[in-house]
Amino acid sequence: MFYTLKSFAKLIVILLVAGLFSIVNAQETKPLNLNKPEREQWFTDLGFGMFIHWSMDVQLGMVISHSMVGASADYLDRYVHELPKTFNPVNFDARQWAKTARLAGMKYVVFTTKHHNGYCMFDTRTTDFGIMNSPYGKDVTRMIVDACREEGLAVGLYFSPDDFHFLYQQGTLISRTRKEALASNNPELNEFVKKQMRELMTNYGKIDIVFLDGMEQFAKTELAKVCWEINPDVVVTRGAIETPEQETPEAPIPSPWEACYTFGDQWQYRPTNEHYKTAKDAILELIDIKAKGGNFLLNFGPDALGNFPPEQAGVLNEISLWMFINREAFDHTIPHKIIREENMWFLTSKNRKTAYIFINANNWKFGERREFNIKAFRASEKSQISVLGHNGKVLEYDQEANPAPTVKQTDSGMKISVMRAQRIYNDRKWDNPVVVKITDLDE
Secondary structure (H helix, E strand, C coil): CCCCHHHHHHHHHHHHHHHHHHHHHHHHHCCCCCCCHHHHHHHHHHCEEEEECCCHHHHHCCCCCHHHCCCCHHHHHHHHHCHHHHCCCCCCCHHHHHHHHHHCCCCEEEEEEECCCCCECCCCCCCCCEHHHCCCCCCHHHHHHHHHHHCCCEEEEEECCCCHHHHHHHCCCCCCCCHHHCHHHCHHHHHHHHHHHHHHHHHCCCCCEEEECCCCHHHHHHHHHHHHHHCCCCEECECCEECCECCCCCCCCCCCEEEEEECCCCCCCCCCCCCCCCHHHHHHHHHHHHHCCCEEEEEECCCCCCCCCHHHHHHHHHHHHHHHHHHHHHCCEEEEEEEEECCEEEEEECCCCCEEEEECCCCCCCCCEEEEEECCCCECCCCCEEECCCCCCCECCECCCCCCCEEEEECCEEEEEEECCCCCCCCCCCCCCEEEEECCECC
């Protein structure tokens, strides 16, 4: 192929522009992370958190915020001016929410202070479009923050710079892709959301965690800078670290990272056509994520009155029961170099001398003994084995039974023998994972 001098010069210019564009694009998409390493370690040690999606459009059981995109003028008018007039969550009880999270073994809560629709669930001077101008008229964010602190939970705030109400007021077409709808190309929107972020970071005491959602990295980075400037100890999750949504990596990724999942199919409460996870689904997800070094942020959606619906509350209760038995396995533990073997996952103490083995064995009957061979660890002569929650001495109503677990190192692996011996349900059927603890491991 032959080029004239003129055409060759044009080609060089095109390549240089393309290269420059790629560099700018890379800089735009690469997250800025000014989290302190010791604070990121603190965050990773938390392990399990409750995500709460809640806004005024929960009254209709719809997808949170997104129905505004592509909506007709009539729809938007009623969404903005009529729907807020009937939002009155009279049953909202922040203390109950916080107690429920703590009982389930969660160590932090992340609450949606403002989703993409722009409806503020906090007291703000920037707009009238918020909870303070609803019939309820109270600052739910303040109550949630205070309740979390009372229960010893870390405080996390979700915030989105994609403000559809602001665009509506501005006369800008609501979109997730048009450049004028993005903060990087909309200076008024950029300054507006920064003001809101400053309110959240200064009016509610010291915030532990901030989750920044939204379409573009530019807006999240700008807001993250505001957060770090006000509180250098805050941990910014989405916007600074990996936060896979509705999926868990196949292999570990460098910590910290946080996987966020819905409890049903939808982030906000949906009264019909919903499909919820079982408690066992959630427990196994937690185990897998922790074994890979991540945090599990599990989302729940209160209804329009502020209640956790029975379908959610019931499963939360079952998770609480399992965590009451097995909480020790998540306190001050770290991933092992081997994540799992067959139906067993592993965590260890920080000195690597104690292993916690999570066994997911289906149809394991009460009083039944099973044996497992594990190659990931070596037992020593001093090793002791126990099943979390049980003393290893008694099988109810069976005086002759010996439920004591055993451990023995062999040439083919560490062999353990374990009985499911604690009665958890009336019918003795309890299909959730059993956790085995083994101490004094060999190096």
